[in-house]
Amino acid sequence: MxxxxxxxxxxxxxxxxxxxxxxxxxxxxxxxxxxxxxxxxxxxxxxxxxxxxxxxxxxxxxxxxxxxxxxxxxxxxxxxxxxxxxxxxxxxxxxxxxxxxxxxxxxxMGVFGTPYPTVTESQRNCILCGLCVSVCDEVMGCSAIGFAGRGTDRAVATPFRMASDGCIACGACAVVCPVGTIQIRIHEEEGEVEISPFKSRAKLLVCEECGKKMVTEPVAKQMMDRVNINWDEFRERARLCPECRRKKTAEAAGLIASKIGAE
Ligand code: SF4
Ligand code: SF4
Ligand code: FES
CATH class of the missing domain: 3.10.20.740 (Ubiquitin-like (UB roll))
Structure with missing residues (x-):
C-alpha cells in the first residue's frame, strides 16, 4: 500500500x-x-x-x-x-x-470577507459546486436539475427553469447543498412541499388518524416502484403513519387476545 x-x-x-x-x-x-x-x-x-x-x-x-x-x-x-x-x-x-x-x-480558514464584488441578485448564494445535480442524478435517479446558461448566467436550474415533473420533492439536493441555497418549504394549508428555487411542489401523504405529515407522494411512489410493490396497495396501507399503524395493530392484537380468552 x-x-x-x-x-x-x-x-x-x-x-x-x-x-x-x-x-x-x-x-x-x-x-x-x-x-x-x-x-x-x-x-x-x-x-x-x-x-x-x-x-x-x-x-x-x-x-x-x-x-x-x-x-x-x-x-x-x-x-x-x-x-x-x-x-x-x-x-x-x-x-x-x-x-x-x-x-x-x-x-x-481565517477568511473574514472578500475583496471581490458580489454577484448579481439572480445568481446569489449558489457556488456552482454541482453537488445537488450529482445527488439528484446519481443517488435519487431523477436528473431533475442541471446547469443552465453560461458565464455569468450559469446557474443550477430545472429544464426551461419551470417546475419539473422529474422532481419528486425528496429534498436530497437541499440537504447536501453546502451553502444552504436550496430550501425545503412546507405549505401547511395545501399539504405540500416546495423545493425552492426550483418551484417544484408535491403533495405530502397525511396520516388519516393523527394528521401527521409523512413523506411526499412521489417519493413514496418511487420507493414502491423500486421495491416492486403495487402503489395502490401501498397507498391503502400508508393511510396511517407508522405510530398510528402500530397502535391499531396493538389494539387489534388486544381484541383478538381478549376474544380468545373469553372463549
Ligand atoms: S428535490 Fe427534486 S431536484 Fe432535489 S434531489 Fe429531489 S428530485 Fe432532485
Ligand atoms: S445549489 Fe447548492 S449544491 Fe447546488 S450547485 Fe449551488 S451551491 Fe452547489
Ligand atoms: S474540489 Fe475538493 S471539495 Fe470541492
Missing part, C-alpha cells in the same frame, strides 16, 4: 484512495464544500487544494479527487496551499455572501 506523508505525518492507504482520505486518516483537516462520498467527486469548488511535492517542483492539486497510486508527499499547511485555499474562499464568498454555512467555514 502506498504511503502518503502529509505535513510530516505518514499514513498508508489503499491504492486509488484520495489525498483527502489520507489526510482524514492522519487527523489533518482539509476544508471541503463540493465533496460528498455518495457521488462522483467533480472537484468543482477547488477549496480542498493542497501542495503536492513532485520532486523538482510542487503542484497544487484538489485533495478530494486526487488518487493515491504511489508514495506521495503533500503539504496542507504550506504558505502556497493556505493562500490558494483562502483565495478560493474569497471568490466563493463573493458568490454566496449571505450563506451562514460559508461564513462559518471561511472563519475557520
Amino acid at each position: 502506498p504511503t502518503v506523508t502529509i505535513d510530516g505525518i505518514a499514513v498508508t492507504v489503499e491504492k486509488e484512495q484520495t489525498i483527502l482520505y489520507a489526510a482524514k486518516k492522519a487527523g489533518i483537516w482539509i476544508p471541503t464544500l463540493c465533496y460528498n462520498p455518495s457521488v462522483t467527486a467533480l472537484a468543482e469548488c477547488r477549496l480542498c487544494m493542497v501542495e503536492l511535492d513532485r520532486g523538482k517542483y510542487t503542484q497544487l492539486v484538489t485533495a478530494c479527487n486526487y488518487p493515491v497510486r504511489r508514495d506521495l508527499t503533500v503539504s496542507v499547511s504550506s504558505e502556497r496551499a493556505v493562500r490558494a485555499r483562502r483565495g478560493v474562499m474569497e471568490l466563493l464568498l463573493a458568490r454566496a455572501p449571505e450563506s451562514l454555512e460559508l461564513k462559518v467555514l471561511a472563519a475557520r
Whole structure:
C-alpha cells in the first residue's frame, strides 16, 4: 500500500484512495464544500487544494479527487496551499455572501470577507459546486436539475427553469447543498412541499388518524416502484403513519387476545 506523508505525518492507504482520505486518516483537516462520498467527486469548488511535492517542483492539486497510486508527499499547511485555499474562499464568498454555512467555514480558514464584488441578485448564494445535480442524478435517479446558461448566467436550474415533473420533492439536493441555497418549504394549508428555487411542489401523504405529515407522494411512489410493490396497495396501507399503524395493530392484537380468552 502506498504511503502518503502529509505535513510530516505518514499514513498508508489503499491504492486509488484520495489525498483527502489520507489526510482524514492522519487527523489533518482539509476544508471541503463540493465533496460528498455518495457521488462522483467533480472537484468543482477547488477549496480542498493542497501542495503536492513532485520532486523538482510542487503542484497544487484538489485533495478530494486526487488518487493515491504511489508514495506521495503533500503539504496542507504550506504558505502556497493556505493562500490558494483562502483565495478560493474569497471568490466563493463573493458568490454566496449571505450563506451562514460559508461564513462559518471561511472563519475557520481565517477568511473574514472578500475583496471581490458580489454577484448579481439572480445568481446569489449558489457556488456552482454541482453537488445537488450529482445527488439528484446519481443517488435519487431523477436528473431533475442541471446547469443552465453560461458565464455569468450559469446557474443550477430545472429544464426551461419551470417546475419539473422529474422532481419528486425528496429534498436530497437541499440537504447536501453546502451553502444552504436550496430550501425545503412546507405549505401547511395545501399539504405540500416546495423545493425552492426550483418551484417544484408535491403533495405530502397525511396520516388519516393523527394528521401527521409523512413523506411526499412521489417519493413514496418511487420507493414502491423500486421495491416492486403495487402503489395502490401501498397507498391503502400508508393511510396511517407508522405510530398510528402500530397502535391499531396493538389494539387489534388486544381484541383478538381478549376474544380468545373469553372463549
Ligand atoms: S428535490 Fe427534486 S431536484 Fe432535489 S434531489 Fe429531489 S428530485 Fe432532485
Ligand atoms: S445549489 Fe447548492 S449544491 Fe447546488 S450547485 Fe449551488 S451551491 Fe452547489
Ligand atoms: S471539495 Fe475538493 S474540489 Fe470541492
